[in-house]
Amino acid sequence: ILNVEQSPQSLHVQEGDSTNFTCSFPSSNFYALHWYRWETAKSPEALFVMTLNGDEKKKGRISATLNTKEGYSYLYIKGSQPEDSATYLCAFPKSSGDKLTFGTGTRLAVRP
């Protein structure tokens, strides 16, 4: 993998369902992996910044894991709510760590 890739591109779930999506990134020269949530008509906001292999982070019903050796991170949402509807972006700093490159995002829609 040369760049950041996210899957799936979009996801529709029912309220209460748990869901997860994937961010894949180059496993060489790892610096950090960022997750952002971008709600419609708002600015993207950071969820997690992960730097260590095996890292697990949690914020309420949202959690993320990181595997730097194989180059992937999972974002989990437990018991999805309509307010979780947003585009979830991951970002991977390249080179010195300051060229912050984003994936295309996963668009999540949660039906009430």
Place this chain on the structure above:
Amino acid sequence: DGGITQSPKYLFRKEGQNVTLSCEQNLNHDAMYWYRQDPGQGLRLIYYSQIVNDFQKGDIAEGYSVSREKKESFPLTVTSAQKNPTAFYLCASKGLLMNTEAFFGQGTRLTVV
């Protein structure tokens, strides 16, 4: 309140004109970024800067120019050489440590008429 401000929110430009988008931050961040988003696509990096008076091209720098004369400000000029400038532009800033997050402005929607 600390934050990052982009202006204007909406901008209309005639073909052949240059236009400058403003981005100001008072977070004391060293790094600043400009991204472009097109419908159905992710954020693509145009330019970024790690320090005053220095900046680097991102993945789609052709037709754009930037300056970083002050730490707080990172304006983006969309030149007439940019063949398809209609898009949503986002500015971001970040500290230089690896574990720091980026903060984003509200964005500028540029339309060429």
